Amino acid sequence: MTRLLNSHPPSLFEASLDRVNAGIILFDQEGLVCFWNHWMTSRSRLEAEETLGRKLEDIFPDDRNARLESGIQAALHQGMPTVLSHSLHRRPLPLYLGERPQDSGKRIEQSIIIQPVQGNTGQRYCLFQVYDCTASVQREKILRRQRLDLQLQADTLLEAKKRAETANRAKSVFLANMSHELRTPLNAILGFSQLMREDETVGQAYQQDLETIHRSGKHLLGLINDILDMAKIETGRVRLEPEDFDLEKLVIEVKEMIQVAARQKGLQLLLDQSSQLPRFIHGDAAKLRQILLNLLSNAVKFTEKGRITLRLDCDNGRPDLLVLRGEVEDNGPGIAHEDIDRIFLPFEQLSGTTSQTGTGLGLTITRQFVELMDGDISVKSEEGKGSIFRFTIRVQHALKEISSPETSEGAGRITGLEKGQPEYRIVIAEDQQDNRDLLKRLLQQAGFRVRIAENGKEAVALFKQWHPHLIWMDQRMPVMDGYTATRTIRQLPGGSEVKIVTVTASVFKQQIAEAKEAGSDDTVRKPYRSEEIYQAMAELLGLRYRYAEKSDSVYGNSKIKHEISPTALAALPKELLDELRSAALLLDVEQARTVIQQIKDVDIESSKTLGWLIDNFNFKSLQQILKE
Amino acid sequence: MNKMITLSEIEQDAMVESFNISVGRAAASLSEMLGREVILSIPEIEILRRDEVEKKVGEEGKRDIDGVCQQFSGPFSGRALLLFPAENSLELVRILLREEVDMAFLTEMEEEALLEVGNILLNACLSNFSHLLDHEITTDIPSSLKGSIHEIIMRESEKKNEDYVLLLRMAFVVKEADIAGYIAFLMDIQALDLFRQKLAAYFGYSYEIPSP
Numbered sequence: 026m027t028r029l030l031n032s033h034p035p036s037l038f039e040a041s042l043d044r045v046n047a048g049i050i051l052f053d054q055e056g057l058v059c060f061w062n063h064w065m066t067s068r069s070r071l072e073a074e075e076t077l078g079r080k081l082e083d084i085f086p087d088d089r090n091a092r093l094e095s096g097i098q099a100a101l102h103q104g105m106p107t108v109l110s111h112s113l114h115r116r117p118l119p120l121y122l123g124e125r126p127q128d129s130g131k132r133i134e135q136s137i138i139i140q141p142v143q144g145n146t147g148q149r150y151c152l153f154q155v156y157d158c159t160a161s162v163q164r165e166k167i168l169r170r171q172r173l174d175l176q177l178q179a180d181t182l183l184e185a186k187k188r189a190e191t192a193n194r195a196k197s198v199f200l201a202n203m204s205h206e207l208r209t210p211l212n213a214i215l216g217f218s219q220l221m222r223e224d225e226t227v228g229q230a231y232q233q234d235l236e237t238i239h240r241s242g243k244h245l246l247g248l249i250n251d252i253l254d255m256a257k258i259e260t261g262r263v264r265l266e267p268e269d270f271d272l273e274k275l276v277i278e279v280k281e282m283i284q285v286a287a288r289q290k291g292l293q294l295l296l297d298q299s300s301q302l303p304r305f306i307h308g309d310a311a312k313l314r315q316i317l318l319n320l321l322s323n324a325v326k327f328t329e330k331g332r333i334t335l336r337l338d339c340d341n342g343r344p345d346l347l348v349l350r351g352e353v354e355d356n357g358p359g360i361a362h363e364d365i366d367r368i369f370l371p372f373e374q375l376s377g378t379t380s381q382t383g384t385g386l387g388l389t390i391t392r393q394f395v396e397l398m399d400g401d402i403s404v405k406s407e408e409g410k411g412s413i414f415r416f417t418i419r420v421q422h423a424l425k426e427i428s429s430p431e432t433s434e435g436a437g438r439i440t441g442l443e444k445g446q447p448e449y450r451i452v453i454a455e456d457q458q459d460n461r462d463l464l465k466r467l468l469q470q471a472g473f474r475v476r477i478a479e480n481g482k483e484a485v486a487l488f489k490q491w492h493p494h495l496i497w498m499d500q501r502m503p504v505m506d507g508y509t510a511t512r513t514i515r516q517l518p519g520g521s522e523v524k525i526v527t528v529t530a531s532v533f534k535q536q537i538a539e540a541k542e543a544g545s546d547d548t549v550r551k552p553y554r555s556e557e558i559y560q561a562m563a564e565l566l567g568l569r570y571r572y573a574e575k576s577d578s579v580y581g582n583s584k585i586k587h588e589i590s591p592t593a594l595a596a597l598p599k600e601l602l603d604e605l606r607s608a609a610l611l612l613d614v615e616q617a618r619t620v621i622q623q624i625k626d627v628d629i630e631s632s633k634t635l636g637w638l639i640d641n642f643n644f645k646s647l648q649q650i651l652k653e
Numbered sequence: 654m655n656k657m658i659t660l661s662e663i664e665q666d667a668m669v670e671s672f673n674i675s676v677g678r679a680a681a682s683l684s685e686m687l688g689r690e691v692i693l694s695i696p697e698i699e700i701l702r703r704d705e706v707e708k709k710v711g712e713e714g715k716r717d718i719d720g721v722c723q724q725f726s727g728p729f730s731g732r733a734l735l736l737f738p739a740e741n742s743l744e745l746v747r748i749l750l751r752e753e754v755d756m757a758f759l760t761e762m763e764e765e766a767l768l769e770v771g772n773i774l775l776n777a778c779l780s781n782f783s784h785l786l787d788h789e790i791t792t793d794i795p796s797s798l799k800g801s802i803h804e805i806i807m808r809e810s811e812k813k814n815e816d817y818v819l820l821l822r823m824a825f826v827v828k829e830a831d832i833a834g835y836i837a838f839l840m841d842i843q844a845l846d847l848f849r850q851k852l853a854a855y856f857g858y859s860y861e862i863p864s865p
Contacts, residue, residue, distance in 0.1 A: 092686060103783065105776045112750050112766035136765060140794055158762075165762050213808060401819030 048120070048155030054148055056080050056097055065155070068120035068133065081153075090117045096139040100151040109137040111158050118155065134159040185544050200256040207249050208530040212552035213459035214242045219555060220466055223438055246552060251386045254315075258393045265397055269423040270303065276337065279314060282320045283333075292325060302339050306347060308420030312394040313349075319387040320353040320414050328357035331411075347420050348400075356411035365404060386476040391416075439559055441472040450491060451562075454484035454510065455528070456501040460551070464497060467555050471570065473562075481510030488514050488523065494566060495524040498545065500536065508543040515544040519539035525566040526611040528553070589650060591635050597627060605635070606651040617647075658700045658817070664849065667856040668698045672821060675781030679774045686773075687749055693774075695836075701818045703744040703810050707803045709820065710835070718742070719759055720798035720805060721771025725779050727790035729844030732809050733779060736761040736802050737834035742767055745825060745832045768795050778821075778836060781843065786851045806837060815839040819848075 034044070042049050043062045051060035057080060061213040063075040071084065081097065082089050092114070096107030098589045109117065116132035140156045193259050218239040221227050227235070258264045280296055287294040317335070324333045336513060340348040369392045395402045400418035442449075451473045455461040461477060468475045476491060478484035482505040486494060496514070500507040507527055514520045527540035537548045547561050559570060594602075601624055608616040625632035638647045660668070672695050696766040701709055719742035721735040737745060737758075746752070746763045749770070758768065772795045783790040798805050806818060819838040824831060840848070853860030 044712055099776065103780060105780065106772070106777070106792060106794040108765075108769045108795060110762070110765040110769040112746075112762045113769055138794055139789060161761055165760050168760070558696040 030089060035226065039527065047157075050153040050155075051142075052081075052151040052153065054101055054150070056151070058084070059150070065120075068122065068155075068157075069118070069218070070121075085119060088117065088119055090114075093117060093137070093139070096299070097151050098140050100141040101149055102147055104141045104149070105139065107139040109139075110629075111133075111136040111162065120157075122157075122159070125501075126410065133157045134162040135270055186383075188569060191517060192235065196256070200253065201581065204249070204253050204531060206530075206549050208246070208456060210458065211242060211246055212247070212530070213457075213463055215239065215246070215552045216460075216463040216467070216555070218242060220463070220470075221372055230383055244599070249391060254390045255386045257648070265309045266311070267309050267421075269305060269307050271304060271308050272651065273304045274292040276317070276335075279317045279321065280335070282318065283325060286322065286325050287333060290325065290328070291330065292328055294321075295332055295334040297334060297336040299338040301341060302337055303341065303347070303422060305423035306420050306422050308349075308418070309394075309398065312398070313418070313420075316391050316394050316416065316418075317351070317353075319391045320351075320416075321367075323387060324353050324355035324357065324412075326413075328355045328411075331356040341422070345421065345423055349418050349420055351417075352413060352415050354411065359408040359410055360406040361408055363481075365406065368404065422553055438573040439555075439570045440470050440573045441470075441571045443571050446568055449495065449562075449566060450472055450476070450493040451570065452476050452478055452484060452487050452491070452493040452496040454481060454487075454496060454502065454507065456480055457504045460499075464558070467558055471559065474520065481513075483506030484510045485513050485517075488520070492519060493523060495526065495562060498525050498527050500527055500529040500531070500540065500561045507545075508539065511540075511543045511545050526561055526565070589631050593628060593631050594650065597631065602626075602651060606648075608649060609647045657702055657705070658845075660698070660700060663856075663858050664852070664860070665698065667852050667858070669695060669780055671855075672698065672778065675777045675784075675797045676774070676823070679777030682773055682777075683770065686761060689827065694824050694826075696824065697822045699820050701820055703807065703816050703818060706806050706818055706820070710802050713804065715801050715830065718798075718800065718802050718805070719764070719767060720802075721768055721775065721795045722798050722809065723772070723775045723779070723795045724793040725782075725790050726792075727783065728786060728788050729840060729847050731815055731838055731840040731844055733775045733792070734798065734805065734809065734837040734839070735774055735834065736798075736805065736837060737832070741832045741834060744830060745770070745827070745834075748827045748832075764797055768797060771795050775835065778838075782848065785855050786848070792817075802835065806839065813847055815841050815844075817842060819845070819846045835851050 026208045039060070042060065044425075045062060046064060048065045048068065049062040050058055050062065050065060053059045057078050058076045059078075061071070061076045065076075066072055076084050082094060092107070092109055097110065099105045099107055111134055114135070114137070116135055117137065118135060120130075120131050120133050120135065121131070134157065136156050136158050138156075140152045142152045144150055148467050162504070218235050222232065222235050222239065225338065252262070268417040276296065276298065280294065284294055319333060321333065333353065336354070338350045338352075340350070369388050392402050395416050395418055398418035398420065400416055402414065402416040404412055404414050406412035425559065451468055453461055453464050453468070453475060455464065455477075456479050461479075465475050476487055476493070478487050480502040481498075484498065486506070487493070488496065498511055499508040502510075505513075511525050511527070514523065514525065524546050525544065527539065527543075527545040527548045527552060529536050529548060540548045546565055549557055549561055562568065563570065601620055605617060605620045605624075608620060618636075621635050621639065638650075659729055676693045678692050683691040683693075699709065716795055717739040718736050720737065723733045725731060725733055728806050743759060743763075746766050750763065750766060752763075756792055775795065776792065779790050798809075800808070801849065810816070810818065819840065821836040822832045822833065823836055826832075850860055
């Protein structure tokens with residue numbers, strides 16, 4: 026028991042203080058201990074009797090602490106309290122938990138409060154309280170460790186996210202570059218093969234080879250476009266681009282495109298359209314076309330014999346909404362039950378199918394486009410009997426009736442400019458020789474004067490010196506790119522009058538906006554068709570072309586009927602038919618052409634069909650027709 | 654309505670000088686304790702009526718703060734406050750404690766450390782009062798405060814009808830971090846007059862007690 030002011034036996038207050046669960050020491054005005062409670066004894070291993078009448082620094086000579094000493098002084102002489110926080114002082118006094126210091130070894134964590142107290146005799150004492158905050162410290166340690174772990178986890182996740190984003194960006198950039206790299210040479214392949222197909226001096230023997238080159242090139246372009254579509258879908262860059270369009274015309278075009286492949290395999294292609302179907306609708310024509318093309322070409326690809334049917338219907342009960350329903354049915358091999366769920370997944374092609382061509386992305390893209398148009402797509406199939414793909418999409422009624430102008434494609438090959446027009450000076454700014462040559466050929470063929478710039482800087486110089494009417498400006502060039510050149514020219518005198526058309530191999534819409542911002546009048550994407558080039562110039566310069574007669578061109582043969590009715594055939598002079606029959610039997614192309622030239626005078630339509638058969642070396646069909 | 658109080662130039666200088674001395678002492682004891690340089694400076698002292706505080710502390714006054722309050726008594730009594738915007742007090746404590754893991758708030762242990770810093774600073778200022786008045790001023794143990802500066806001052810001063818606030822804006826410089834806070838003394842008018850009178854006597858300029 027402690028002595029407080031020598032009272033004996035201890036007062037109630039002394040006894041209470043002795044039992045407080047904290048260290049309590051009282052110092053008298055001289056700074057000598059006059060009370061030392063039980064808690065202090067058990068932690069310091071010093072009995073009260075050993076401490077009474079001594080100064081703190083004498084009791085713990087090895088642990089002198091200026092703050093403790095000055096705190097006691099401030100309380101006694103200034104009446105000011107002192108707080109010693111655990112964080113700033115840790116374990117100032119040699120206090121231990123457990124029976125002996127050597128057992129636990131470690132001092133307890135402490136926080137200390139030193140306060141003045143006024144005794145009833147007016148004398149001032151100093152109350153010294155010690156608290157054990159080991160538990161709080163422990164708790165806080167755990168809290169901090171958890172916090173650190175969380176922070177590390179968050180950092181790791183953030184780092185992983187950053188890496189993934191960087192990789193994804195790199196992928197997008199890579200794809201944009203690849204699109205450019207792949208489409209640029211393809212432009213030359215498609216362009217030159219088309220030019221040669223139109224060239225009468227190229228022997229008929231080569232026409233079929235050229236046809237093959239051209240068709241393969243187009244096929245390759247289709248594959249590249251599939252991959253790019255997929256990349257755009259994956260990077261979330263696909264947007265709907267709705268417009269008013271002629272649905273009927275779109276369906277006919279799609280049918281014509283598929284018809285060629287279907288006929289080659291001897292398949293029947295049927296179109297069943299509801300009379301409810303409006304001719305003009307408002308929607309994304311390009312994506313609808315691709316949906317139809319993908320489903321139909323898939324059907325053609327996997328069907329060996331029989332027929333393919335495209336059915337179109339709609340639900341137009343509401344003025345603000347039009348639900349279009351489509352169905353493509355084939356009687357091909359069908360899809361195994363276990364494969365049905367996989368067919369819309371990217372990069373999946375079903376095993377066991379006879380011909381595996383294409384990227385395997387067609388159906389994935391189709392489904393994405395259908396879903397983009399708020400619709401859905403499903404397939405029903407029975408192995409060995411065929412498949413039906415059904416889809417719905419939501420479109421709208423056309424905002425206004427649109428007239429669909431005949432494209433220049435129907436007008437035949439351009440041989441030059443109509444008379445009475447000025448001589449047009451055109452600059453081609455393009456670093457790639459193949460593409461430069463292609464464009465130059467196209468332009469010279471139509472009678473334009475052409476000069477070449479190999480980069481943007483040369484284009485600017487040529488503009489100053491030659492004052493062209495129009496500049497074909499490639500977007501990507503060394504030294505100075507197309508955008509910079511366009512902006513530079515727009516700043517020069519006369520720079521606002523010249524027409525500038527950007528040529529880009531990028532498929533991203535954003536490029537078009539960038540080109541426009543740079544001051545470009547129009548944008549043409551590679552690979553381009555010659556008609557796109559001619560049409561852009563006709564629109565910008567207001568010029569008129571001279572066209573070759575249709576019949577002297579292989580080109581545009583989609584407009585030629587591929588069959589001759591028996592009545593038309595019967596109406597032709599018998600001697601001409603006999604001559605043609607013998608030419609066909611002898612496989613004499615020259616002779617057949619001479620006869621067809623004569624038939625032309627009697628029946629132009631039939632001569633075209635016959636000419637087309639000869640051009641395609643389709644003597645078998647010719648013989649078949651003439652037999653009857 | 655209580656009158657507004659403007660300090661004359663000499664009075665302003667006298668206050669800054671006296672607080673600089675005592676705060677300098679506080680900085681020294683902090684430096685010693687932490688084993689690193691701590692510089693404290695007091696650029697501005699103002700006496701404000703309670704209702705002027707809001708305008709004075711402005712936007713800063715609306716931010717959450719961590720503070721320390723110590724009651725004092727002697728020839729006059731009042732409350733001494735140390736006030737830091739919450740993010741500043743976090744930074745201050747962490748620089749002092751060399752904490753490596755940032756928590757979003759002051760932990761129990763950190764709050765206690767802030768209490769000790771407040772205790773050192775406020776004691777230093779109050780012993781300056783005591784010295785100037787040549788009379789002992791005793792204080793209670795510090796307690797923690799939370800809220801906005803404005804809220805705290807209004808709440809604390811209303812408790813005892815202390816209409817005036819002696820507001821010191823103070824900058825803490827520890828290891829290239831600039832941390833600013835306030836020290837505020839909440840007093841009633843008698844206490845304030847007594848303080849100003851003693852200050853004038855100490856520095857040897859005339860000060861008239863305003864007639865009530």
